[in-house]
Amino acid sequence: MKQPTRAHDAAKTRSKAPIGAVTAIALAGLIGAPGSLRAQTGASRSLAPTADFSKLCVAPPKVALTRDWKKWDRKQPVRNLDEMYGAALLYADGAPQVARDPVTARRLLEELSARTWPGKGRALYRLGQLMLDPAAGPVDAERAAALFSTAASTLHMDAAVQLARLHEQGRIKGADVKEAERLLRTASAAGNVDGVIGLARLQKSGRLGAVPQAATEDLVKLGLLILYGDLGRGKCSSLYEIGAILSDDALVPGGLREAVKWFEAAARQGDYRGDLSLAGIYLQGRVTAAPGAVLRHLTRAAEAGSAQAMTSLGEYHLRGDGTPKDVAKGVAWLEKAGTYADVDAYKLLSRHYRGEFGSAPDLPKAADALSRAIALPGHTSSVIVSLARLYAAGIHGQPDIKTALALYRQAADSGDPSGLTELAKLLLARPQDALGTDVLGLLNEAARRGNPEAMGVLADLYECSAVVAPDMEQSRSWLMRAAAAGHARSIAALASQPNADPEVMRRSAEALKRSAEKGDRESMVYLALAYRTGRGAEQDERLAAEWQKAALAPGEDLSRSRFLLARRLLTVGSAEADRTLGRNLLEEVARGGDASAVFELGRFLTSASQPGSPEHVRGVALLQKAAASGVVAAMAELADQPDDQLRVTGKTAADWRRTAAGAGSVRSAIALAALAEDPADRSAWVERAEALPVCSARDMVELAAIHHRTNNPQAVERARLWLQRAVADTRLHEPDPATLFQIGRALFDGVGGSTDPQEAVTYIERSAEAGKVEAMRFLGRNYASGALGEGKNDLAVAWLIKALRAEDEGAAADLARVATTSEKDAGRAVEALKEAAGKSFVPAMREYGRSLQFGFGTVADPVQGGVWLRKAAEAGDIAAMKELSRAYASGYGVELSANASTDWLLRAANAGDTEAMYGVSLAMTLGFGTEVNADAAQKWLATAEATARK
Structure with missing residues (x-):
């Protein structure tokens, strides 16, 4: 030696x-x-x-229960305190024959800590540990610290290490990293391996200032030497502990493969911690495992009595990752873990019954699993919030708001600020249930306690709500605070603001990343989108894909991240692959009964399919289901569907519009006001709309337009005020192109007495530059007509060419007209038509053909003109069919042919053109290009007149 x-x-x-x-x-x-x-x-x-x-290993003595300590009530004598201590440990940790019962363990240790006996230090230490275990009852870090301090004074070095951790984590009053260092050095000097390695980790963290790397490496090596010594004396728990040090890349870079060998050795000796560690390493993909290895290690640890392994094994079977999916086994293991007081097992069961792992949703069972979790002393308020959400969504098909409110209050009373925020949000959505509750007070309290979501909601409320008067300074202040706290939605809102401050954006992006790294799924979603779009972060597809994958990784709140990501992937302009993924994600969340997801899926299906198709019918059914759950936006969406598609709902579009307006849809109220023919009805719906929060510039402009049409001094003033609010809103939020165009048109039309045409043009140009084709066409036509100033045909042609390249049908005809009226600009106009015709844009084929026929802006070439007209007609263009019919009737550029002329006219008539129908009737009466057929002629005449009346 x-x-x-x-x-x-x-x-x-x-x-x-x-x-x-x-x-x-x-x-x-x-x-x-x-x-x-x-x-x-x-x-x-x-x-x-x-x-x-x-x-080599010396097995620790087996402890067995000699009595049922759960029934012990201090009246029965205890002759052997060591026996009582052993029982406490059994109840604290659980064993194959003894279900974990941390509450009983805590009661026994309280008794042992109050007695004078040689093992008192051990009892104090274990009681302190239970004070930090939520499964044993309310967590009390201060009392745990006091217990650890007393135990450490008896030279119990494990207690000194635990006390150091509380200082290091800042969980107790007067927490001091220097005190943590002192305690760890004391434990290290006594040869305590946790003290040695804890000190090494603290030095690595940089919180002690600059520490020579060699000194930290010496500590790691000393820790390993101590463990090797323990192992030499038969203490085989050291096998796992050696592996734990080697697997920590911060302590031992590249030590993972060696660690795996030590974990395997620990597992062979029956230490289930080795099995758990190996399963975790293989599941994370840190080391490639042999087929079945994860299942083998998890099963062995679970059978050894590890509740954590039971829960992991249950999830593994539910997912079917690397093994055939076995729902029955998965549920059985989770149920068993629940008997060990494992709250996570019941949370996983709830996710299973919500349909997250592919089974049909069973919301009553999901609620039951969460109720059982709440019955355990270790549950957190987040479990209560999850159960409240289930009741708010409707476990039995209809929302149970009363129970949801009670649960939210329970979560809030437990001290969790998120419970306060969730309660406030539900009351905001259902003001009829508020019953005098100070919703603003709930949010302010939650915000004071650091809840970022509450800050974000306050920012929204001060910007526009019925709860508090608009206050943009307050809104901006809360938005900045929420963003600084890592609130993903607020950070995204800052990024979308016009002329966003680069420094603010940089700090916000850092906060978003910190929040994502802590596991906030909403932050992961927004961070993925920021990297994809380059808004708020430098564009990086690799990082975007990584954060999107993290957002969709298995775990709590997966449904929430699926929903958030789906909504953004389904936005207009998304790639087909993104839209497919978005739909699949929505389908998964909607299966679990989430009313918002049901609405979003219904809206997507109705907008992306033809009326009457199976997809559209299903979309309407989903919208009706969401509307029945109280989703006002679903009511408004149904109001936009054709009446013949709404018969299954038992209501017309007008009925749904009135329902939505009554439930709080400002857009529906505005639509009813715009459609109302009776002045009293219009006034009533305008009053209803103005009593609701009008938050979008689009709604403000439409209200201004309705007031403007009323045409009395008071209404004109209201129109002016609403238009001013819309303009002010565009300075705070990046408006969409359609809203910019609406504002520009309102200013151009003099709504509210506006008299600044140049401001109108500015808005319309911003809309056109953002891609709004109608705005491009408007500018082109009005520059061409002189409405925007004389002698600006060059601008007219430029905007019409942009509209044409965006495949605007009207722009083709407008450019053709310019070619007939402006010799200077005719060449550019015809050249643009030729370019678009060459790309098979049908309206351009027709107009280019007509220009060639008659020599508008180019040398006349009737033959080539006829060729292009025929291409357009064969592509289904009705106007081209009629032009070609006239050409054949006169023989201009094509052969003279009455038959061909009537044939093309008949095609246009069959396509629904009224003028062509009259022409066919006349041709059949006269026998032009067809036989005389008085009966058919009369039928075509009747059809033409009926079509004209429509």
Whole structure:
């Protein structure tokens, strides 16, 4: 055996050697540690992780229950306190024959900590641990610290380490990282391996200032040497602990593969922690596993009594990752883990019954699982909030708002600010249930306690709501605070503002990333989109894909991230692959009964399919289901559907519009006002709309237009005020092109007495530049007509060409007219028509053909003109069919043919053109290009007149 002094020297002189070298030293026989650290051990043994430790390990004594301590009430005498302590540990940790019962363990340890006996320090330490375990009851970090401090004073170094962690984590009053360092050094000096490694980690964190790397590496090596010494004395729990150090890349870069060997050795000796660690490493893909390895390790740990393994195994079977999916086994393991007081097991069961793992949703069972989790002492308020959301969505098909409100209040009373925020949001959505509750007060309290979502909601309310008077300074202040706190939606709102401050955006992006790294799924979604679009972060497709994958990874709140991502992937302009993924995500969330997802899916299906198609019919049904759950936007969406598609709902579009307006849809109220023929009805609906929060510039402009049409001094003033609000809103939020065009048209038409045509043109040009084709056409036509100033045909042609390239049908005819009226600009106009015709744009084919026929803006070429007209007609253009009919009737550019002339006219008539129908009737009466057929002629005449009347 090597001398202890040489071992100590080796640890010092090799401080910069790779960990494999240190391991090699230990394996060569460094069983004994320096006398100051550990007593010397006996004979040297080979301690490679592949060794047969069954001959070395000393099994800890088995503890069995001699009585049912759950029934102990202090009246029965206790003669053996060690026996009582062993029972407490069994209840605290659980075992195959003893279900975990941390509440009973806590009661026993309270008794043992109050008695004077040799093991009091141990009891104090274990009681302190339970004070930090939510499964044992309310967490009390301050009392835990007091217990650890008392235990440490009896030289219980594990307690000193735990107290150091509380200081390090800032969980107690007067937390001080320097005190954490002192406690860890004390434990290290006593040879406590957790103290040694804890000190190394603290040094690595940088919180102690600059520490030489060699000093930290020495601590890691010392920790390993202590564990090798323990292992040499038969303490085989060291196998797992060695693996835990080697697997920490911050402590031992590249040590994972060596760690796996030690975890395998621990698992062979029955330490389920080794199995759990291996399963985790393989599941994370950090090391490639053999087929079935994860299942084998999880099963072994679960059968050894690990509640964590049972829960992981249950999820593994539900997912079918790397093994055939087995729902029954998965549920069975989760139910068993629940008997060990594992709250996470019940949360997973609830997710299963919500349909997250592919099974049909069973919301009553999902609610039951969460109710059982709430019955456990270790539940958190987030479980209560999840259950409240289920009741608000409707477990039995209809929302149970009363129960949801009670649960939200319970979560709020437990001290969780998110419970306050969720309660406020539900009351905002259902003001009839508020019953005098100070919703604003709830949000302010939650915000004061640091809840970012509450800050974001306050920003929205101060911007526009019926709860508080608009106050843009307050709104901006809350928005900035929410963004600084990492609130994803507020950060996205800042990014979308016109002329966003680059420094604010940089800080917000950093906050978003910090929030995402802490596991906030909404932040992950927004961060993925920021990297994809380059708004708020430098464009990076790789990072976008990574954060999107993280947002969709298995775990709590997966449905929420699926929903958020789906809504953004389904926006106009998204790639087909993104829209497909978005729809699939929505389908998954909607299956779980989420009313918002049901609405979004219904809206997507009705907008992306033809009326009457199966997809459209399903979309209407989904919208009706969401409307029945109280989603006002679904009511408004139904109001936009054709009446013949709404028969299954039992209401007309007008009925749905009135329902939506009554439920709080300002857009529906505005639409009813715009459609109202009776002045009293119009006034009533305008009054209803103005009593609701009017938050979008689009709605403001439409209200202004309705007031303007009323044409009395008071209404004109109201129109002016609403138009001013719309203009002000565009300075705060990046408006969409359609809204810009609406504002420009309102200014151009003099709504509210506006008299600044140039301001109108500015808005319309912004809309056109953002891609609004109608705005391009408007500018082109009005520059051409002189309405925007004389002599601006060059601008007219420029805008009409842009509209034409955007495949605007009207722009083709407008350019053709310019070619007939402006010799200077005719060439550009015809050249643009030729370019578009060459790209098979049918209206351009027709107009280019007509220009060639008659020589508008180009040298006349009737034959080529006829060729282009025929191409347009064959592509289904009715106007081209009629032009071609006239050409054949006169023989201009084509052969003279009465038959061909009537044939093309008949095609136009069959396509629904009234003028062509009259022409066919006349041709059949006269026998032009067809036989005389008085009966058919009369039928065509009747059809033409009926069509004209429509």
